[in-house]
Amino acid sequence: MSVIEEVNKLKKDLLVITGDIMTGAVNDFWKRWMPTTKRDYLAMVIDVLSNLKDSNKMVALGNHDQWDGVETEQRLVSELEKIGFFVLRNSSMPISRGKESIYIAGTDDIWFTYDFTKAMHEVPNNAFKILLSHSPDVTTDINKDMKIDLTLCGHTHGGQVNIPYLSHHFLPINNPSKYLAGLIKEPYGYTYVNRGIGTLVFPFRFRAPPEITYFRLN
Secondary structure, eight states, X not given: OHHHHHHHHSOOSEEEEOSOOSOOXXXXXXXXXXXXXXXXXXXXXXXXXXXXXXXXXXXXXXXXXXHTOHHHHHHHHHHHHHTTEEEOSSEEEEEEETTEEEEEEEOXXXXXXXXXXXXXXXXXXXXXXXXXXXXXXXXXXOOGGGXXXXXXXXXXXXXXXXXXXXXXXXXXXXXXXXXXXXXXXXXXXXXXXXXXXXXXXSSOOBSOOOOOOOOOOO
C-alpha cells in the first residue's frame, strides 16, 4: 500500500499502468513464484488498486496479465473497469482540457493479442500521442512518420538483478542494451521504459530500484 500512498500524493491528470498488474502462471514452474495469499489473488490485486484516487486511470495489459488464459484475462479487465480504469486493448481515447486534446493509445501484450495498427487506427495524425505498450518491442512497429510523441513501456524490470555487461543479455526483448530502462530519444519522439515496482522469481532487486515515474508535459 505504500506505493499507492505515494502515487496518491502526486498531483496528476492521468495515471497509467503499462501491464503486468498480476503475476501470471504460464505453467507449474512459474506457479511456485506467484504471491501467496489466503484470499483470491486477483481480488487482492484489485482491492489494492481500488485505493488509487483522482485522475484518469488507463492501463495496457502485459504478458503476465494474459498468461493465465482468456478467462482470467477477461476477469481482470472487468474488475479493472469496475474500479475506474480504462483498459486500452488495441484501442485509443482522447483526453481533453479546454480546447486541447491528447490521444492515449494502448496495445495488448506483444506475445499475445497485440495489434499496433488497430490501436492507432482512430488517432489523428496531427494529434499529440502517448502510446502504452508493455514490451519495448513495440518500437519496431513505429517509424518516424508516425510522430508518436511518448511511448511508455515496462516489462524489463530494469534487469531486476542488473549486473553490468551481463544482465541485459537475458532480457526477452529485441534490443535489451537500448531498452533496459529509462528515457530513450527516438527519431519520432521518446520512449520511456519503467523499471516497475515488483519482482519475478528472485524476491529482490540489485541496481534496478523500483520506480514511480512522473511526467510533466509542456
